[in-house]
Amino acid sequence: MSWFKRGASNDDGTATTPNWTPPEPSTTPTPENKLMFQAFEWHTASTPPAPNETHSRESHWSRLGRILPELAELGVTSVWLPPGCKANNPQGNGYDCYDLWDLGEFDQKWTRSTKWGSRQELSDLVETAQRCGGVELIWDAVLNHKTAGDATDEAWAVEVDREDRRIEISAPRKIEAWLKYDFPGREREGMKYSSLKWRAEHFNGTDWDQRAKKNALYKLIDDPATYPKPNKEQIPIANKPTQGFNRLARFAGTVSNAISDRVAPPRRPGKGWAEDVDKTHGNYDYLIFSNIFYAHPDVQKDVLRWGQWMIQDTGVHGFRLDAAQHFSWNFIRNWITQVQVASRNRYGKDAMIVGEVWAAEVSRQLRWLDFVTPPGSPVLACAFDSPLLYSFSRISEDVRKGSKNADLRTLLSGPGHPDKHALVSVRPHQAVTFVTNHDTQPGQTSFTPVDASLKSLFYAFILLRREGHPCVFWGDLYGTRGKNTEAPACQATVLSSGMPDSLQPQNSTRSLLPSLMLARKLFAYGQQKDYFDSMSCIGWNRSGTHDRPGCVVIMSIGPPSKWTIKKMAAGRPGEKWVDILSEKEGRPEIVIDNKGFGVFACKGRSVSVYVNEQCEGAARFPVPFEHDVYRQ
16 A cells, blocks of 8 residues: 655655665565553542452453453553552552552452452453453553561661762661561461562661651661771761762852762762662662662562563563662663563563653663663663653643744754754654653643643654654543543544534534544554654655555644645545544545645644545544543
């Protein structure tokens, strides 16, 4: 079905010399596009089974099992599950991880099930995913920290500065922290799955001293008598800006607050922060709760076994690594190696591993990606493309404020600096692209504003282009709950054919997101040519392959009342192409001219997706969809 091999053309329709090699004819079926779905938002409702029951219709695992067939029909090939390990309270989302080995099986922390459901319900979900064409389940692995220890344990510690964690601001002393993990629920069953009971020796940081009733950032260290005392430059309240840190002196201007202006102090011998982590705050090993010490051999052994167990016994297919830049990158590399061995043994293929690496600079993401890739391995980890998200937000805010700087052409290149490039433009095969997630939704600490009227444009950008592995957010498909409730995203007005605008029904809308997802499954194939020739309007075409059709996409951030047109190569002369995002009655349609070009149009603040009217699947649009997931 590919028409792109005729060659590219200029915007005026004149032929140009192709800068690519036409593909050889093939009879090999073109694989279906991959699409990840994040199957939760921060306030997802779930009623897990009662302690004496194994199933609940209102649990999240059960609900996912019911909606999974419809998601697969839209093109979802993998589902990112929330962290379903035992949390520190029955309604904990799992990022407050207590026991990795308890997936809703043991009576501990006042519950047997997790918020998301029971172990039996999780097993049922694994079976349902297999029946839905082999949808892969990606587990959110919280490996950076633990919380809610069963008892306190003594440990030597020093307080460190929160802005530069390399700087010690107190003398060593013993603290009492909640670092004893006995796992009584598993203990009653003979420490099923893992015999390791965690103690202070298995952690290197925490934020609460029970004895002093004090919140601070504590670095856990070895007994000071075991190792030489730290260099004098590590003593707090030093006289030079490159030594220590005097909190009072900052107000007198005698100490620089800029971390980059300080010389890193000598490292205290023995136990301390991991060095192979992100360098924000001087050392970003510590994030929250009780920080896991990955230099300890028992910790390494236990967490390596857990990754293999999740693949081999539980039946998940891959992992999202929470807080991936905050714990030992060397350990992550070894962990990925072991997980891939387990995946090849069970599934005959490699597992998907995607890291949460928050960074506005693509170089920081590349450092993590290159570090954690096993030497000589063709298997590459991925990362969520946060630089692209920040470009979405930047342009969204420019449009909202009426700024003349709003420029769709900078979505990939960023705001004028090479380090602001989107990851997908540098490493397309390692970029998981997204528009919103549970961390960036309204009300969260990492809230990243993206105007609701522009989300359909940005979703089209990640779903219908050749590069990247897109991820659709639960809250954008089904809406969110909580104090900052949002309706499903990508809303478009439904217009009745032949009726004047003044008589159109008010507030009649539908979400374009299900249609965009299905469009990726059916039409986003083949070579790609960009038409990034205007600040307010860009477009591209996909040529299709020998067995799958292509499409043309045009989007505009201009005024909603203004139509924009763009001449692009598409199809063969005489073909009729229609906008599948519009209503069937009165939808825009164009006829391809004798040079293989069409003049495609879209309204301001919107996106249009054109396909050959005769393509198989074109009649399925617009896509009907039940967005009230809690009624299903």
